[in-house]
Amino acid sequence: MTGISFIQQVSKSRNGVGAFIRPCKKVTLTFCNFGGSSKGMRDFLRLRLAKFTKEYPEIQFQVLQKPGFHPVLKGEYIGSEANVGKQICVKNWNIDVVENKLKLLVNSSGKQLKKPKQNVKSLNESVRGIWSPFHVDPAHRYKI
């Protein structure tokens, strides 16, 4: 195979083009059995967690008891956000708020909140090419 030169390309991750994989892979729910701030979390775990987990079979849910600490929802994500994750402290909040915060985590991509500079982000080169003064029709050329 001599003389064949090819341009090596790194695979571009475009989640959604072929198949869509949910970015959230694991959710950890920590609670305290004694503390009052964990009441909402305890209610959620007892009443609604089982039904909630059935809707998201691709996510791993882990429940941890952490005595003496406020209840926290932690989400782990795939891709560049794998090391960071997201956490929401749900202290003193009721069962519905805990569920809504959990939905936020589960529907997130894991990325940090950022103000978008451009509305469209593309990995493709521009379709119509960059303008060149040499390829303008002579009739419309800039005349000095």
Place this chain on the structure above:
Amino acid sequence: MFRTTISKVLRPCLVQTTPVRAFSYTPTFLQAAATTPATSTQPAKPQETQPTTTKTEAKVIPNLLPLKYEQDLYATLSIHNRPYLITEGDEVTLPFRLKHGEIGDVLNFTNITTVGSRNYTYHVESGEISPEVLSVKGVVIDKTKKPMYVKEVTKRRNRHVKHHKVKHDLTVLRISELKLKI
């Protein structure tokens, strides 16, 4: 360095004063015929039906064969009357929370103004490129928000200042398909 166009397909360019890209010429055989003002819909939800035309005359679709032979295509979508120029695989950030779609849902775009390639453009003013001609699909990949900031609301020569916490919603789509069906 620059991709040179073949002289046969080089079409005259209209030099415009402001934009960087000067060419906006469309050959006559590709210009859309008079289209009926059908009820156009917003980016379709997964179970969206086709918009119905009020007039009896059929829409004339010009010969899009030159466009079919092209490798790279772009399209200009109109989402809530705002234009977004996209190619396949792009991430589009919309400045609102999509109420009828969760992440993973597929949207079929119906309000498409332009579809084009390097050398040819098919443009319809009222955004009525028929879905039989072109299929543009997007997947909702993220429903997030902008970082919170504090907005100061005050009037001139009034020392009272209200502070409002603002955290606007965003929806991110990925264009999963941009295909000519003809």
